[in-house]
Amino acid sequence: MSQTINVNPEEIAKFEKVAHQWWDLAGDFKPLHQINPIRQQFIIQHLGDIFDKSIVDVGCGGGILAESLAKLGANVTGIDMGEEPLNIAKLHALETGVKVDYQQIPAEQFALEHPECLDAVTCMEMLEHVPNPSSVIKACADMVKPGGYVFFSTLNKTLKSYLLAIVAAEKILKIVPDGTHEHDKFIRPSQLINWAEKYGLKCIDAAGIHYNPITENHKLNNDLDVNYILCCQKV
Numbered sequence: 001m002s003q004t005i006n007v008n009p010e011e012i013a014k015f016e017k018v019a020h021q022w023w024d025l026a027g028d029f030k031p032l033h034q035i036n037p038i039r040q041q042f043i044i045q046h047l048g049d050i051f052d053k054s055i056v057d058v059g060c061g062g063g064i065l066a067e068s069l070a071k072l073g074a075n076v077t078g079i080d081m082g083e084e085p086l087n088i089a090k091l092h093a094l095e096t097g098v099k100v101d102y103q104q105i106p107a108e109q110f111a112l113e114h115p116e117c118l119d120a121v122t123c124m125e126m127l128e129h130v131p132n133p134s135s136v137i138k139a140c141a142d143m144v145k146p147g148g149y150v151f152f153s154t155l156n157k158t159l160k161s162y163l164l165a166i167v168a169a170e171k172i173l174k175i176v177p178d179g180t181h182e183h184d185k186f187i188r189p190s191q192l193i194n195w196a197e198k199y200g201l202k203c204i205d206a207a208g209i210h211y212n213p214i215t216e217n218h219k220l221n222n223d224l225d226v227n228y229i230l231c232c233q234k235v
């Protein structure tokens, strides 16, 4: 299957190794738990009531966002190429009684099988872990209905993101495992928007995701220098 080429086994292995910590609120995924309410808020701000909306969460991992959207009544499918994160996601959904359809399938393959089917697609903190992010962006654009929404979040390629997301978070504070991120793989908003537009998406909103690991303060703001989220609409 040619689509599986767009997977870096080393990246998948990183997340397989720490998957057991996915729902530990004080563990390696603490930052994702802490920013989840604000990214959910950004999504709902654009989608409105998500009850009964069909949403695919691409690179869902252990299901932090997927579950939170399903809890609000959306019909959520979570896709990822990591087996262990998906096992953890399924187990957690059983424990909480939240219904999410988890599948191990590349985004490109899912898009081929489900063209223009969805009300929304979310793809959070995943693009910086794939060999060819533009191919994932195209897949997200292909699976959403015309007029539907695609949300991307990732890390900007700036000196500030290197200092905060790698030096501070990984090397000094050790709030995420050393080696989680490669600065080369970070994506400037202009680049992401360029790719999105190439595949028929129009960027209609952008926000910075501010997270201070020391004060644990988190909020959306206008500073896209480190972590940011985009809302795109399919033309």
Ligand SMILES: C[S@@+](CC[C@H](N)C(=O)[O-])C[C@H]1O[C@@H](n2cnc3c(N)ncnc32)[C@H](O)[C@@H]1O
Pocket: 006, 007, 008, 011, 012, 015, 032, 058, 059, 060, 061, 062, 063, 064, 065, 079, 080, 081, 082, 085, 106, 107, 123, 124, 125, 126, 129, 130, 131
């Ligand atoms: C940092 S986690 C983000 C999890 C989730 N999106 C969130 O923000 O809560 C990155 C996820 O991307 C997944 N991933 C990495 N490469 C992938 C690929 N090529 N296809 C699908 N998922 C991938 C990893 O397995 C991992 O679960």
